[in-house]
Amino acid sequence: MSGEAGEGDGSAARIPAAAPGATKATTDRARPACAPDVVHGRTGSKKADSGGPGRRTMLLNLGPQHPAMHGTLRNVLELDGERIVRANPEIGFLHTGFEKLGEHMSYNQWVTLSDRMNYLSPLNNNIGYAVACNELFGIEFPPRASCILTIMGELSRIADHIICVGLMAMDMGAFSVMLWTFVEREKLYDIFEAVTGQRMMTSYTRVGGVFRDAPPEFPAMVRNFCSKLPSVLDEIEYMLNRNPIWLGRTRGIGVITREDAIEYSLSGPVARASGLARDVRKDRPYLIYRELDFDIVTDTAGDCFARYKVRMGEMRQSLRIIEQALDRLPSGPVKVDDHKISLPPKHLVYTDMEALIHHFKNIMPGHGPRTDRGEIYSCTESPNGELGFFLVSDGTGVPYRLRVRPPSFYNYQIFPKAVEGLMISDAVAVLASLNVIAGELDR
Amino acid sequence: MATDTVTADTVKLLDAATARLGGAIVGSTVFRGQAEVEVGARDIISVLRLLKDDPELAFDCLADLTCVDYLEFPEPKPGRFGIVYILRSTRHGRILRIKVYLPAEDPEIPSASGIWKAADWAEREIYDMYGVFFGGHPDLRRILMPEGYEGHPLRKDYPVKGRGERDNFPVYSPAEDKGGGGA
Numbered sequence: 001m002s003g004e005a006g007e008g009d010g011s012a013a014r015i016p017a018a019a020p021g022a023t024k025a026t027t028d029r030a031r032p033a034c035a036p037d038v039v040h041g042r043t044g045s046k047k048a049d050s051g052g053p054g055r056r057t058m059l060l061n062l063g064p065q066h067p068a069m070h071g072t073l074r075n076v077l078e079l080d081g082e083r084i085v086r087a088n089p090e091i092g093f094l095h096t097g098f099e100k101l102g103e104h105m106s107y108n109q110w111v112t113l114s115d116r117m118n119y120l121s122p123l124n125n126n127i128g129y130a131v132a133c134n135e136l137f138g139i140e141f142p143p144r145a146s147c148i149l150t151i152m153g154e155l156s157r158i159a160d161h162i163i164c165v166g167l168m169a170m171d172m173g174a175f176s177v178m179l180w181t182f183v184e185r186e187k188l189y190d191i192f193e194a195v196t197g198q199r200m201m202t203s204y205t206r207v208g209g210v211f212r213d214a215p216p217e218f219p220a221m222v223r224n225f226c227s228k229l230p231s232v233l234d235e236i237e238y239m240l241n242r243n244p245i246w247l248g249r250t251r252g253i254g255v256i257t258r259e260d261a262i263e264y265s266l267s268g269p270v271a272r273a274s275g276l277a278r279d280v281r282k283d284r285p286y287l288i289y290r291e292l293d294f295d296i297v298t299d300t301a302g303d304c305f306a307r308y309k310v311r312m313g314e315m316r317q318s319l320r321i322i323e324q325a326l327d328r329l330p331s332g333p334v335k336v337d338d339h340k341i342s343l344p345p346k347h348l349v350y351t352d353m354e355a356l357i358h359h360f361k362n363i364m365p366g367h368g369p370r371t372d373r374g375e376i377y378s379c380t381e382s383p384n385g386e387l388g389f390f391l392v393s394d395g396t397g398v399p400y401r402l403r404v405r406p407p408s409f410y411n412y413q414i415f416p417k418a419v420e421g422l423m424i425s426d427a428v429a430v431l432a433s434l435n436v437i438a439g440e441l442d443r
Numbered sequence: 444m445a446t447d448t449v450t451a452d453t454v455k456l457l458d459a460a461t462a463r464l465g466g467a468i469v470g471s472t473v474f475r476g477q478a479e480v481e482v483g484a485r486d487i488i489s490v491l492r493l494l495k496d497d498p499e500l501a502f503d504c505l506a507d508l509t510c511v512d513y514l515e516f517p518e519p520k521p522g523r524f525g526i527v528y529i530l531r532s533t534r535h536g537r538i539l540r541i542k543v544y545l546p547a548e549d550p551e552i553p554s555a556s557g558i559w560k561a562a563d564w565a566e567r568e569i570y571d572m573y574g575v576f577f578g579g580h581p582d583l584r585r586i587l588m589p590e591g592y593e594g595h596p597l598r599k600d601y602p603v604k605g606r607g608e609r610d611n612f613p614v615y616s617p618a619e620d621k622g623g624g625g626a
Binding site: 091092095097099101103104135136138260262263264265276278282283284373374375376377379386390392394395400401403405409410442 | 474477503504505509511512516518529533536538560561565568587588589596597599601603
C-alpha cells in the first residue's frame with residue numbers, strides 16, 4: 001500500500017496490503033487509473049493536506065461492482081493507509097432518463113416508471129407522484145383511496161426500513177438479521193400482491209385515485225401482519241442493540257450534525273437522526289395524516305447507530321398509523337368521479353355511449369387527463385425522506401416538465417464529509433445507514 | 444386540501460417576501476395555492492441570502508433546485524430556461540419558489556453552492572442536463588451523463604431517442620494511457 005511513502009514506519013500500525021483491491025492499486029501507483037483528477041481531465045486541484053510532506057496517498061475504486069456499494073455506486077477513495085482522506089462519489093451509472101421520458105408520456109403512464117426509482121418501496125413513489133398529480137389537477141383522493149394509500153404507504157415504509165436495517169446488519173457481518181428481515185418483506189409483498197396485483201412494481205396509483213379497490217380480506221391481512229411484526233422488531237433489537245461489534249461499528253461513526261443536515265438539505269431518517277425534526281407527513285400533511293396521531297422519531301447523535309434507531313422507531317410509528325387508519329377505513333369509491341380524469345367502470349364502457357367516449361379519451365395518446373397551465377411542487381415523505389415532484393403543465397395530456405427530487409440525491413451528497421477520516425469499513429457502514437438507492441439517485 | 448386557506452397563507456407569505464426583497468422582484472404568481480416569485484439573474488444571490496438569513500422568513504433550506512426548458516411552451520416566457528429554487532423554512536415548514544429566467548444563448552447564473560452545500564450536485568445536474576453554466580461553482584462537470592458526452596439531454600430540442608451517442612462514446616483504455624473510468 002502506501003508503505004514506501006514518506007512515513008514508512010507508521011505503516012506498522014496499519015493493516016498491511018491485504019485490503020481488497022490493494023494489489024491492483026499498487027501496480028497502478030505510477031499511473032493511478034482511477035484518480036478523479038485524471039478521470040475528469042483536471043490537474044492540480046489535489047489537496048495538499050494528505051498528511052504532511054512526502055506522504056503519499058493511494059487511490060482505491062470502491063464500486064460500482066462491489067456488494068457493499070448497494071447498487072451501482074462508485075466511490076474513488078483517497079486513502080492514507082486504510083484511512084479515508086477524501087471520498088469522491090461518482091453517480092449516474094443507473095441513469096435511465098425518467099424525467100425525459102416523463103415529458104413524452106401521459107400523466108398516468110409515468111406511474112410505472114416511478115416504481116423503478118426507489119425499488120425498495122415503489123408504493124411510496126406511486127403515492128408521491130399521485131399526490132403531486134392531484135395537486136396539479138386540483139383534485140383530491142376519495143376518502144377510501146386516501147385511507148388505503150396511507151396504509152399501503154406505511155407498509156411500504158416498513159418494507160423499506162426493515163430491508164435497510166437488514167442490509168446494514170449484513171454489511172456489518174450480522175447475516176441472520178438480513179434473513180429475518182427478508183422474511184418480513186415477503187409477507188409484506190404478499191399483501192402488496194393481493195392489493196395491487198404485483199409484488200414489486202406495483203404501479204398502484206392513478207391521477208385522482210387507485211386503479212382498483214383493495215380486496216375484502218385486506219384489513220385482516222394487514223392486521224395479521226402488524227400483530228406479528230413487533231416481536232420481530234424486538235428480536236432484531238435484542239440481537240443488535242447490545243452487540244459489541246454492532247455498537248463498535250455504528251456508534252460515533254459518520255456523525256452528521258443538525259446544521260449540516262439543513263445545509264445539505266437532508267431529509268428522512270438521516271435528518272431526523274441528526275436532531276432535525278423534519279417530516280413531510282407533519283409539515284405538509286397529505287392523504288389522511290392530518291387526522292392521525294403519531295410521533296416524529298428523532299435522535300441527536302447523528303451517527304449510524306442513531307439512523308438505525310430512528311428507522312426502528314419509525315417502523316413502530318408506522319404500525320400505530322396503520323392501526324388508526326384501519327379503524328377508520330371507509331367504504332366508497334377509490335377514484336374521483338370525474339371520468340375526464342379517471343376511467344369509467346368497465347361495465348358502463350360496454351353499455352353506455354358516454355362512458356365509452358370517456359374511456360377512449362382517457363386511453364388514447366394525446367387525449368389523456370389534462371389540466372390548466374401551471375407549475376406546482378409537491379412532496380411526500382418517502383422512507384428515505386422528502387420525495388418531491390416539480391410538475392409543469394402546458395395544458396396538454398403530457399407533463400411539460402416532470403422533475404423528481406429524489407431524497408437519496410441530496411442525502412448522498414453528505415457522504416464525502418461523513419466518511420472523511422474514517423476507515424474503509426466505516427464507509428460501508430455510513431453508506432448502508434444513508435440507504436442510498438441508485439435507482440432514485442440517478443433516475 | 445383547503446385551497447382557500449392555503450392561498451391566504453400564500454398571499455401573506457408573498458407580501459412578507461415582497462416587503463423584504465423590494466425591487467428585486469420582477470413578478471409573482473400563485474397557482475393552486477403555491478407562491479412563485481420571479482427575480483432577475485443578477486439579484487439571485489443577494490435574494491437567496493436575504494431569504495436564508497432573514498429571521499422572520501427563515502428559508503434556511505434549499506429543498507430542490509431544478510430547471511425548465513420553455514422552448515416549446517405554448518405561451519411566451521421571458522427566457523428559454525427557467526431556474527427554479529424551491530426553498531423551505533425548517534422552522535415554519537413553508538415553501539417558496541424563486542424563479543430566474545435565462546436566455547437561450549449562453550445561459551449563465553451565479554452559483555448558489557456558496558449559500559447551500561445542497562446546491563452543489565443540483566447545479567451540476569442542471570449543467571449536465573440543460574447546459575446552464577453556474578458561475579463560481581467549485582466543480583462544475585457532468586454528474587449523471589458520462590464524461591465526454593455531447594449535448595444536454597433534457598433540452599426540448601434533444602430527441603427522446605437520443606442521437607446515437609452510444610456509438611461515439613469515448614473509450615478509455617489503459618493502453619492509451621488515458622486513465623480508467625470511461626464508458
